[in-house]
Amino acid sequence: MLAPELVEELGKPRVHVKALPPLERSENGVVMRFAPNPSGPLHLGHARAAVLNDAYVQRYGGKYILRIEDTDPKRVDPEAYRMVVEDIEWLGLAIHEVVYQSDRFDLYYKYAKDLIERGGAYICTCENEQFRELKQQKTACPCRPLSLEENLALWEKMLAGEFYEGEASVRVRTDLDHPDPAMRDFPAFRILHQPLHPRIEATVYPLMNFSVAVDDHLLGVTHVIRGKDHIANTRRQRYIYDYFGWEIPVYRHYGRMGIEGVVLSTSQMRQGIGSGEFLGWDDIRLGTLRALARRGITPMAVRQAVLDIGIGETDISFSWDNLYAANRDIVDPVANRYFFVPEPIAVLVNGAPHQTAHALLHPNEPARGTRELPFTGSVFLPREELGKDPPLLRLKDLFNCTVTSDHGTYLLSYAGDDLADARNAKAPIIQWLPVDCAVPCLLRKPEGDVAGVCEPGVVRELGSVVQFERAGFARIDDTAGDRILAYFTHR
């Protein structure tokens, strides 16, 4: 006989709290950062980093820094400065401080000189190709043994603009015998004359491993969560930390994330926009946050989906289904219901009394009120439903009809009001619209446009997500033209 408390213990289902794993060294709060490169708007891949960091800052308390990493003028889109901020606001991140790396070049120069003086870096004037070969053979390049004075002089020469592009760089002295060739004397600064940076005038540019290490330390960053493509960078940055004697933050690297059906590469998206394949950054076939927003995906759904994925190191293929499910949870209780008739066919109804249908704006919340749909003799019905040749139909919130067809022309005949009749006959209950007050509506889906008609009341829903009954959720994008434009969200 087992002890009663043991029996109870065994009977208990294991509790699984869905939460991100704890972070070490977080007792006194954390300082974290989201550090995008302003090369375009944010996409789902960015959202993962942004939300994960945000979630930890909120969990442990502390500071969340947005750091714009614009140290490569080749990968800066002036428009992106604005877009990134917009996207972050949309996501609802609790950012406490914004830092632009292009404002901090003097700082980087100062620490570069310091690092050189500490013997942690040297100026390399080798040909790129040549250095790479030497690196593979674990041999020092001719610049490596130069004296401190010579290095400082060369550094001044670099800053004075006396080198052309590619003629000189600053390298961090690591370990030439390191088993990973990627670690051996990696570069920290380069010279660039083209293109010009949109925010500053400079020819000596820091490379990310240097600027990131200096900034993470100076800004007091305690924890870094980023993709595993940065694992090697973390190791490289450690050299810089060690030279300066700085305390190393806690790092976490999550796995690579792909999304079925879309490319999450800013450069590829840009190319597609340029070639006309996509209409813009918010083209609904793209994985940008603005595309999702346009389709009616809510920021909270993105956040939820991303937290659900977590910080695992496994490579994952993100499924739209999971995002849609998260969004449906959020959107279903708030979205008003309307009729949308795709591919409408006007049909006359025989013998039915004129009347007004009262359809609930939300079935689970009658207090919200109704839409009034006047029936005056003929209605629009979806082509697809008529094509099924149903003997009996019920027009939702109206009445039952029998259907007859004559050489492709359909005719409906009034068959009573009783819902039970329709139920008993297993008649489909379908959406409809009065012919005289239906508004043209284009429902834009990723796989193509669907022309139809919808209720006039939809005009009031500009910018919000509605549910087109039996069709799915959609965001009303534009009501100004002669037809309403809606973007399909999901079923």
Add this chain to the structure above:
RNA sequence: GCUGCUAUAGUGUAGUCCGGCCAAUCAUUUCGGCCUUUCACGCCGAAGACUGGGGUUCGAAUCCCCAUAGCAGCACCA
């Protein structure tokens, strides 16, 4: 090629550190059923996984070895 990381149902995820409570969690998905004047929501039920092979052990998803697969890095990108 070199260096490193990872491997649980269609998808995502828990469990792996400290082997037994795992006949493996939760969500999504799919399929039934109920509810319902939507093919939404809600409720009930079902389906579906420990990459493979060795080893250690009374006992392995969990520890060890090998294999395989995927990924990342080896840029004067981030």
